[in-house]
Amino acid sequence: MGFCLFNNVAIAARAAQAEGIERVLIFDWDVHHGNGTQHSFETDPNVFYVSAHQFPFYPGTGSFGEVGIGRGEGTTLNIPLPAGAGDTEYVGAVQRLVLPAARAFKPELILISAGFDAHRDDPLAEMNVSAEGYLAMAGAMRTAADELCGGRLAFILEGGYALSGLREGIEATLAATLAPIPPVAEAVGAPEGTTLRQVVDQVVAAHGSSIPDLGSS
């Protein structure tokens, strides 16, 4: 329902499965909720879809309570973030939510819906992610891929409507991918009452105890 003719990451996941990969984790850091990707896999327990996105925002889906359907219940995880969220919220959400979910799911391949429209320069959305934030997120996902699935990781370019945001975000992502050792994100604190803490608590509440260590830093 967005600006794409084909859902590249969904096609990539199914193509990998056709080649013998069973379990695929998709992390979608594009600023929009990936409603098409979620819909493609919401009943499929072998594709874990996790999205961090501005909410409420176009296309309107991606609330905490959308956790998958039927056999796919529990393998959709939504992290809706309010306008104004930046590195603290995004990197914190990766550390506290995406990484525990990935460790529990044990993917054989990790795909990233790598839009850069949450960049602070983007004219479409209202988020504040910097180059350092993308470096930290990409580094964390590379570490996860190294730990969990032999380094099998692909970044698929999605949105991004400021040339400066695309340039900085892509450069940071490539730097994290190509560095001899993945960059480690600085500890991101989340005192009680902060936006991150509230979002983490609501995700944990939506998923209950089905994912060990969900919400812990």
Ligand SMILES: [Zn+2]
């Ligand atoms: Zn987008």
